[in-house]
Amino acid sequence: MLREMRFGALKGAPLTTSDPNDDGGAGQARPQVAPPRPEPDAAERRFRTFDSLIDVPAFRWYMLSQVGNQSAQLMQMVVRGFLAYQLTGSFAALGLVELAAAGPRVFLALYGGVVADRASRRVIIQVGQLLNATLAAVLAALLFADMLHFGHLIVGSLVTGVLNSFIMPARQSMIPEIVGTQRVMNAFALNAFGMNMLRLGAPALAGFLIATVGSGWVFALMAGLYVFAMATLFQVPKTNAASRAAAAGGAAARPTGHGHAPSRSGMREIKQALVYLRGQPILVTLLVLHCLIGMLALPYQRLLPGFVDEVLSGGHPDRTAILMGLLLSFTAVGALAGSLLIASLPSRNRGKLLIASLVIFAIGLFAFSASTTFWLSAGIVIVLGVGQAGRQSLIQILIQSYVSDEYRGRISSIIVLEDGIESLGIFFIALLAQAFGPQLALGAVAITLGSLAAWMWSTRSIRELQ
Template sequence: MKADCRADPGARRRGSFASLRNRNYRLFSIGQSTSVVGNWMQNIAIGWLTLELTHSGTVLGIVTGARYLPILLLGAWGGLVVDRHDTRRLLLLTQVAFAVQAALLTVLSLTGLLTLPLLIAFMLGLGFTNVFDNPARQKLIGELVSPAELTSAIALNSTFINTAKLAGPGIAGSVIATLGVAPCFALDTLSFLAVILSLLRLRTAEMFPAEREKRAQGQIRAGLAYIRRTPDLLYPMIMVYVTGVLTWEFPVSLPLLTTSVFRAGPMGYGAAMAVMSVGGVLGGLVAVRRQRLTTRSLSVSAVIWGALICAAALAPNLPVAMVLLVFVGSASITFNSSAKTLMQISAVPQMRGRVLSIWSIGWLGGTVIGGPAVGAVGAAWGARGALLVGGLAAAGAGLAVPALKLLGRASRHRSPRRGTGH
């Protein structure tokens, strides 16, 4: 199944932003974007605090990976829970849990009781909440808009998130430099109120809820089998898993690049994340206007993304690296948004929770393996080496998938002939 729109140019432009006419979608986007500002302030603060406590890229990778261990272990089950329950109510529960966790982190930081073991424990708790939050949040987008608006909604959601990320890292860098990390955690706590309020104000009568999955045996296996036999899910998922493990490790590689290579402080790290978000906004706008999504176009996106990361890894100085990171951010969101859109429109609604949870396992849970691995590469071969590993992985995945598709087609063509007995 492919997203393909061949209307007149004016209709395509209107279609690109069609989801913005939907009140529920606008409300949710505003609430989520506000929360993303606080969330990225928290992310920057945690990364900086870990480096202050340990001065170790490997430990930073372990702390980052701890957040995604529950997704790796429980992600498929979380997706099944999402398919069985009311998505909006489930999201309300996860947002309250996030707010409580952030408030606890604020108190521990202000009282000076926050240690590395407690920080890792907090990351594990955050990850457990994400087991349900990630697939529910992605699935809710499909329930807020009509099927005709889905491509627009997913791409615009990426644009809004990256616009919010422009503010988060920059504010975090300034706050950490002047007041420390605790205020970042406090502001993140408050930001969850925006999401909770937006969810409470949704008009449920105007939503497009998916049919809930009834309890039965083997439903997780059924979800995996469904992905395996659906090419427009299987091949994007392969690319997502490779890049999720080795490429999407910027919270590990960028602090190392800005601190050890270019000798920049927290403001430098915040600036690096901010310019990537600038690129992310541009990439989201490109994705909004894309009218045709195929596995081939996703492969091209992966190759371009990988090449840009390699170029940034070899940048001779910080200004050149910052310019290249704009393009890296753009390519990142173009790839990620396209992959999510292709999988959402290719999956039947009652399977979307499981499909998106499997996506979360690769894209986010892969950090459990990739975070420490990339951190170790950075410790052994430097930050440039850590970025190069990610760039080569993305480009390699983009080049390998078309070959796998050809092999799959050849195998399917040979199988009937073997069964005829001739």
């Protein structure tokens, strides 16, 4: 009999106990139903790496749209930097182009976040992609007519900066909306993996096209890719603030914890987000780190045209374009490994992982700054890519994990605003490269990043982030 009872309990059968103090029972057995064992989730049933792609069809369409969008962005980074350096021969010009692209975000990004929290994020992205396609087509026409000047690159960068002030907050806050909060780490890591896959081919293709058929065809291809990205995004469901609030049980439609009802005033909503941040010290720390790390890490790619031209290619323009594209592709090999690793990991010890990624990036960047041969540099940037994927993915994942959904668009806009501030760092590091050479400039940046990683490890609140 005892054996049968034990067997029944193991099978999940109701358990019974006798409570002598129960007035209504008088020694009778009172049934207590054991809590049902939860069904194993997707991460327990199979290898977790591709959960978001397998389980969420809309995320597959989002990623396909990203193929077009990110391919165009990566090609733009190559062709715009190449043209700026070839037209001027100046590292300062490279920094100025980046400053023009990022400057509008400083003034418009916060309002872009308000728009992302109010309106359909999908529509915001699609309108921006259509306008980006138009801009790429105009620059292609100027190149085909042999009328492009450095000033056109500055104007084009300013327009791109204005558009990205609205596109980027919408795009970053759209991923949790599509996959849900439980898959945020996996989805962001897969998004980084997809971008790094594109880095294997898109920059090299841009360099090849520049060397063989000219920069105009790169911009023409970019225009087509933006149109493709806009069209495929139609398969992702359209939402707005009301539908997102309904899906979340109306939380976003209720007054906030700070006593403010949602307002149609953009400035009021920005103020509400800043008040919200004041009570979120972890988020503030993560946003500051995002800005500092980006300010120091981004110059590696932005100064690559000048570095390759002066250090690795011997000043041959066609060889510079090809080697630059190849180096970005080799960086992507390491970044692929890093992003797949992040996608496979559980959601814990993310503070330590972020610090480790930053250390790997700093070591890789220091070694790269000292290299003067292409194939040694190619091997080094693979290691650098691992660190790059980790630090980019993890800082975004941590921010999105700690932010409330009703403020997600506005907090994402602060990230975009910081991207604009980061370009000031790129500009000043470009001036350092102009004065002392690119190797010394990048070496100094690597040492600074390593020092920042040491401070982060010594700070328990950062090290113990989960």
